Amino acid sequence: MFSDSRHIAVVIPCYRVTNHVLGVIAAIGPEVWRIYAIDDKCPDGSGDFIEKHNVDPRVVVLRNEVNQGVGGAVMAGYRAAIADGAGVIVKIDGDGQMDPALVPDFAGPVLRGEADYTKGNRFYDLEEIRSMPAIRLFGNAVLSFMTKISSGYWDLFDPTNGYTAIHVDVAKRLPFDKISKRYFFETDILFRLNTLRAVVQDVPMDASYGDEVSNLKISKIVGEFIIKHCRNFTKRIFYNYYLRDLSIASVELPLGLLLTGFGTVYGLSHWLSAAREGTATPAGTVMLSALPILMGLQLILAFLAFDINSVPKTPWHRRGRRAAAVIGEEK
Template identity: 75%
Template structure:
C-alpha cells in the first residue's frame, strides 16, 4: 500500500537483480536519485551473499532486500521485483543492473515517456550516438545487429534496436497484464519481454544512452546461447503471427503471408525440379516452364513483402496503461 509518499506523486520503483555484483551494488544504490520511492534488491541466490551484503552496508531506507531460495536467472529476479512493486502500489518500475554499467541519472529519462502517456515500456538503446558506438567491441556490435533483426521479426517492434539492453522501465498497469510465469527467466528475458508486450499491444519506446564498459564480468557466453535464441525467436515469431493475424484479428495481411509463401515455395520447387530434369537431359528448360516457375516466385515475394509492410505499420503506438488507469478509477 502507498503509505509513505504523496498519492498525487508518481511512485517510482527500481528493481536491481543481484548476482555476483557485491563490488558495485552499494555504489549503484547510492547513485539513485530522490525521484525514486523504493529500491528492490533481489538476491538471486547469489554465492557472494549480496542480499546480506546490502543489508550490512547500505542504510538507504528505500531499500527492500528480497531473496530467492533457488537461482532463477535475471528474468526470475526481475519478475520477483515487479510483483513486489505492484503489491506495494508503485506506478513505474525501472530495472537497473547491479554491475555499475547503467547510469542511474538516466532514470528520469526512462520514466518520462511513460508518465507522459507516450509509452508503456521504455528500454535503453546504445546505438543513437555514432561516436559512442565506437566504444563497443566489434563482436558485440555485430551480435547486437543480428539479435536486433531477429527480435524485430519475433517481437513485432520494428522500430527498436539493441534488444539485449537491460536498462528498462514499465508502467505497473502494463506489467499487471504480463504472464510473469511464462516469461523467460534467463538470458532471453529482455527479448521475451518484448514479445509478451506485443501480445498485449503495449507501446514501447527506445531511450538513447551511452555505451559503458567497465571491469564487470559478463556471465553471458554467446556460443552457448546462439542456438537457444534462434529456436526461441522462431517460436515467438510463430506465436505472434498466430495471435495477431488469426486468433485476435483477421485482415488482408492474414491472407498475404500464407498465400505468398505457398506461391513462392511452389514456384521454387517446380522450377528447381524441371531445371534438374533439363540439366540431366542436356537440354534447355522450355520458356513456358521458366515462366510458370518465375511468376509464382515473383508474386509470392510481392505478397510476403506486402505482409511485412503491414506488420511494420502495425507496431503498437497507443499506451495501454492510460486506458487501464481510467478503468480502475471508474471501478
C-alpha cells in the first residue's frame, strides 16, 4: 500500500503496562489514523487485555513471539505501519508517562518537512530541571555527550527519550535487523539516522514519572553502552569521512591523533628515563614532546568543529521528493 503523508500512526510497545495502556489509548486524539499496540511477549498478557477491554476501532494488536525489548517492539510497529500506508509514525510508551496530547507536536515538524525524525527533550524547562535529582541530571548529561560524539547529532540532548516521530520514507531505509533492540535502541537509531543524513529535531516536553518502576540497571549497562558508543563512533567516522566522502577533516583526525599520541609517548618515555636517572629533562626534549601534542590537539579540535558544522540540515524525505519532481519535469 502506498503511504499517505496525512496518516499519523502511533506505535505503543506493551510490556507490563496493563494498568496504564487503556488510558494512554483513550487519550490519543482524532488526528491519529491508526494505533499499533505491540505485545512484546508480555507476562501480563497485554495483547489479550487490550483486545478484551479496548473500544477504540483504530487499535491493532501485534504480538512478538519472543520478548525483543523496546527496540524489537517498535520495529514490529514500524513494519506494520509502513505496510498499512502510514505517513508519520509516532512512538509513545504505554506506561502513562508520555502525554498523548503531544502527538501533533512531534508529528508536526515531520509533516511540515522540517525534520525526518523528532524526539522529546525533558530539559528545556528550567523549573522542571530544578526538580530533577542531581544524579539523573548528571547521568543524562554524560549519556547525551556520549551520544553526540557517536551519533554526530551535536545539537540534541536527552538521547534516551523514547517519545519520537519518524517520516515513513526514512523509516523504510532503516536496517531494522541491525538496530539494537533493548536499552540502547533510542541511541542506536540516532546513529543509523545519521548514516542516512536525516534531520533530527528536539521537541520540548515536561518530565513525567508515574508509579512504574524502571527495569534499567545502570551498573549492568554502562559497560555495554561505552562499547556500543565506541563502535558507532568508529563506524560513523568511517562511513562519513572515508567511505562516502573525503574532506580536510578526513586528514585532520588521523594526523591529530598520530601527533598527539607520538608527543605523549615520546614525552612520557623520556620523562621516566630522566626520573630514573635523577636528571632534568632537556628543554629540547620537552619541546619535541609538547609541540606535536599541541599541534595534534589543534587538528582534533578542527575536526570536531567540522563535524559539529556537518549536522544534517536538509530533511532526507524532502531531498527524495525534490529529486522525483525534477525527474518528472524532465520526462
